Amino acid sequence: MSVKDIKQSLLKVSNYLEVLETQLDERNRLVSILNLNPSSNDNLELVSNLDRIKKNLNYLQNDINNLKTPSNDLVNELTKLINLYNTSLTNIVDCFFDINDYKLEVNLNSQTKSVRFKDDDNELRNELMGTQKFQPYHDDEQSLESISNHEFFAQHQQTILQQDSHLDSLHESIQFQKNLGHNINSELDDHIILLNDLEQGVDSSHTRLNQTHRRLNVFRNKVRENGSLVTIIILTVILILLLVVLN
Template sequence: MTINDTRLTISKIQSNIEELNNLYDERKYIYDLKLTPSKNENLELISLIQKTIQYFKFLESDINSDKSLLKDEELIREFEDSVDQYNQLYDNLSDDANIDITEYKYSYQRPVHTDSAINVNNNVHKSVRFKDAPDENDASELMGTRHNFKPYKDDPESIDDDEDDSPDEVSNHQMFAQHQQTMMRQDQDLENLHSSISRQYMMGQDINQELDDHLIILNDLEQGVDQSMSRLNVANRRIKNFRNLMRENGSLVTICTLTVILILLLVVLN
């Protein structure tokens, strides 16, 4: 893995830690409201912690196996700062009774690579100048007969091609690192897709609750309209009955009314 790939992975770790801090702040707000986080929220938090631990372990294996990465003090310091931020967040989440993150404890200790042993071995080899039995390679070198013989080929470029086709452990390690990076990117994409689907699921539940509330209101309105229609029908029937009575007995009522008026006039005039 190159230094740029390592820094890219560290930036992903920083992004995950920032998202974890946001989730932790949301959980604090939920607890302040005397509420309990949902199961989906707990699963989302655990999944993000697992992803961060995978990044840490992957980077640790690469850093410890590559001396060029160990010599980059700025890179190591960024990685150790990320570990410290995660451990601080881990300590805060350890008091949460709704999740168990004891298995996600992580610590990093920089391996100590000293060149003293290598220098001592080199000095020992340099101090020994005479051997009881001369080596064939040394003898060949002294006689001027030590050469790197290669088989003759008509096309000299094919020799270079054969040399390039030799197995290279560094290239294999790079291929493995690229494969791991691809898998991590795919996991990150799946994680983002999971978060998006979870948000859409929550939105769907909210819409369903709103529709249920509106349905209750519409049922009440329908019941009120039915009652009003019943009252209007009763009033219409009464008005119709009164109208029919007026049609049937209208003339009799008029005669009686005129008779009463005539009697009153006769009394008043007399």
């Protein structure tokens, strides 16, 4: 892993520690002030965050140790984060697990390079005199194998960190989609209630319209049946009024 990648990982772990500190503050307030016990989900989330931070810190220690010339800035920054992480562990109230299982020791070793020299006098003399037996050049297979293993290990760690980052992003995306699904479900329930009320109102209006229509039909039939009688009564009333007026 390159120095740039290590710096990005350090920043990522620093953000994780800030989230952990906020989580512990809320947990302490819940237990100390409100006298409430954390839920099982809170405990599970706390353990998950601790595992994630510890794992990333271990990876960073290995990455920095594998650098040819690890800088003091990287070593100091990682040491600071590890100490901050261990301090956060001691601030956990109502702890339901063994803190020692999650503590992390600083294990940053400066790597030194050694150079092999030939000290055999006969070999030096033969080399100076030009009488040394010719031997074809061969790479140190053990050294090459060691370098290859280190490179493979570093690549493997980088892949794991990338996968962990992708899993974190996937978890956040799934959590967001879950919350969005709950909100959509709640809105659908509200719409169903409104549709049911609207359906009841439509049914009630339809019933009233049918009743009014039946009454109009009854009135129309009665007028049709008794139309001549009504005409006679009206003419009689008019005739009586004329007689009264003329007299």
